[in-house]
Amino acid sequence: MATTRSRHVVLFPFPGQGHHAGFLAIARLLRLELPDATLTLVSTTRNVAALRASSKSLSLNFHALPFVPSEHGLPDGCESCSSLPVQAFVNLFEAFESLEPAFDAYISGLVSRKTSTAAVDVCVIADGFVAWTASVARRHGCAHAVFLSCGAFGTAVYHALWKNMPGLPFSSSDDGTLRLAEVPEVGALHRSQLMPCFFEKDASNRRTAFYRRLIPHGYGTDAVLVNTVQEFEPTGLAMVRRALGGKVPVWPIGPLVRGQESTSVADDDDVLRWLDTQRPASVLYISFGSQNTIQPKQMMELAAALESTGRPFVWVIRPPIGFDIAGEFRDEWLPKRFEARARASNRGVLVRGWAPQLRILAHGATGGFLSHCGWNSVLESLSNGVPIVGWPLGAEQFYNVMMLAEEWGVCVELARGNNNAETSVDAVQRSKVAKVLETVMGDTPESAAMRRRVAEVQKTLKSAWAEDGGSSRTAMHEFLTAVRLQ
Template structure:
């Protein structure tokens, strides 16, 4: 006979790929540490729920006791394409429409939480920063509430203050930005997403207003969870705590990283693993710019030229250049003539067209470095496996992830910034930086960080294990 639920944890991610992945890992963690009579449910819109359920069923056994609940949602009611329920379905300039559309889910979410509160002893809502409005529902229904930040602490703190000071960011004549709240941090214009450099407009006003609403909601939460580690980001976490004040505990419970085992079961995954098996230890450069972004054709040409000049074996998770479509423009137009054929003939490189089993690639003994856009999930997946990073940030907090990893740990070396027409990269610099990242010194530093992340979950007082227990106490889940 099933045990009656006395408590219920409801996790509500925003539907960006990195957010969904992190929330699923958070749900798995909670399932492993909480008693069986505590129910755990992931909430989103129908298509996102289907994707989350599929991801959960394809991986670890700890996902089997996680439930899912779909809130009614019609994208067309908000001017979105009929099948659009996540950021993967629209270009970045249209994200605001999805942000605002998700705010309209409040009545349906309120009704769901109200029904749960009537059924069991207590409910805890764990919400994405982009749905921080859920704190209003939690307060009305007498529930605990937490915000879960799937990004790193330093990048989150910087983005928070950038939005807080929009649209009048105080750039100096030297092109540097010193944020009022963090005068010790210097940022260059090239470390800004284009949105922070855009001219004022009605759309920008709406975007600033949205971020301000979520920020104000976030200040009312009971706790903040972060997918990072105290020892990895002491500076970033100190800034976040200073921003929120003592009344909101900040609990770093990372690294939340999946094992990636599901991806290797596919035919493509098996082929990639077999190819990696044929390469020498720590020799392969893995290249990926994330699931939703890419570089420009000219930049792609320079990167490919650099790979050929070094002779370094590589696996490239390949996406079309920015602004181009695979059904219209062929790969031969994006890369040097014969590049892919030469790489395959010499057993020197693989282009994986579409999805690649990233965690399994990073865990493989032949992988020596990761050329990455430095999204936070990718950062943690790389460092968890002791793989140094070649940073090519493209947007959002990625620029600041590179900054903290390079300056505080020396496990990342930046090769380029951005994918604008004005963003430049030269093949000779790419080749030089790749060899630096794959050198013995940087690999040793990355191995040291791997141990730091591992110790965060040590039974005898690991920082993330301790932070999780603090969080469970704050939201009354002990």
């Protein structure tokens, strides 16, 4: 009797907005490439509900793992990064490690469905922050891949930093720099390009301990998928491949950019109508991501700088550090009557909370993006041909800016970090804001050259999924073949 074969792909994202977006994008690709395969998104109950609501147009299954936040010192109902300040993310990292037994039982159930006449090929695609799933896949003979939602260059540097923790090799000359042997392409890193956790000297520090447990799992996977493009990040991808010792294949399958948001919210329509009144490529879009903000003094200085330049802007604004980022925004955090003057002169719009970022970036009036340079924002900006003003705040964002500025010349760094208000306010003085905006959005040979480079990157990203041999399309097919899904 002939044996039939079915394919089941299990997707396990880490619960952050950008991570969920990346996995939904992978699900869309897999549904196109494997129309008959079963696709299941796995997470905790609240995250499954959010993923289900975001994927109504896809034919997906969902599986919720049992999870009680209070058992892990998390607030009631806290199952994602959106409910935590950045410094508390380690609580969620550790809590998700506790899901291994339940995930093991789920995978065991899938594999046990094999019979003499029906075989199930199971492949787990997991977020880098749940790379421990590789051990589960190994125990049950399943294929496994780690998906990196960040860029290759930033990931490689971040990986090298954690491998050296604790006790990073800072220069003995006390100039605030360090060099990492694992990534010689980077040169010197300055202390201002490191998160505060990298100055911990205790090996038992929870975040350091977590990464020490996590990193070895990444070496045990069958494949690494990266949300980037080979032609866009050749240096970064070479660094990732070297870090893995050449033993794990690395396939760039980006850019995985969210689809255009469809919304009928009046405030969102107002923003787009306001953009319709502005000159082409004249507006600066400002957003520090869904979970980041800046110091009160930085916010005040940036507002004053925008007013002094007179350049039109859309600013997605949230309460500053020290306040509930999801709370109400208070006028006292900006210069007196700042918003009223901006509206009266038709020079600017403040958006509180969520904004239709993709629609803003795709609008012809948008000429620059002041961003924290999280990877999703980077790809969304460049895919729409919008140059970047960089203000990295944490994680690998500092190294994303390095790559964008030094390798491609499509980004100019305005400021760095949000931990030391006094130092960073100096970095956003009005004169510097004016100079950087002129470089990125002005009418000078320098700004024109930047726009040409951005257009080149935009073309590179678009061509990666071309029907006639785009590099990311080819990489995806090679991956599916390697893990017996195609």
